[in-house]
Amino acid sequence: DGGITQSPKYLFRKEGQNVTLSCEQNLNHDAMYWYRQDPGQGLRLIYYSQIVNDFQKGDIAEGYSVSREKKESFPLTVTSAQKNPTAFYLCASSKTGTQSGELFFGEGSRLTVL
């Protein structure tokens, strides 16, 4: 079955450490996204990518970095510069490009900073 796989599902980090969240899709979608979800708030866009080797900052990119070396993969690194990284992180893709609102989401990764 096609879909989006995020790993790990749960991750604990000490302050000052960088961590990388994995996102892999086998839907053959060009566009991929990273969102952050906090209680009581809507999903907020961190980064997005329309094609391989190209990505754009979203609304809350500070303290995060991404790469897009393969169509299937869009990993997110949460750096030590991110002041409040504890959150639920969601990776998504869309088949009709970044103007779409019909997104396919992974199951999420919950990051907790100790």
Add this chain to the structure above:
Amino acid sequence: EDQVTQSPEALRLQEGESSSLNCSYTVSGLRGLFWYRQDPGKGPEFLFTLYSAGEEKEKERLKATLTKKESFLHITAPKPEDSATYLCAVRYYKLSFGAGTTVTVRA
């Protein structure tokens, strides 16, 4: 300021008790309104797309409608398995999500 507002924040229903969720938006140049369902600890699952006022979409016990400034998600005769958080999102020059309505249906 919030572009997309969902109400109520939480809704508790008895099985079979129909109700509606609201998604209001203040953006101009709407290019689409989208509803998602999210189960606890999971990613959202796409439900519907609405593009113009008067449009309606249905899926099982769910029906989504759209006016010029808001959308409603009607849940008819809900069952416990309809318990979830329902998110709406609005596409204008970007995609903006509301905070969601958490629906709990008791048997």
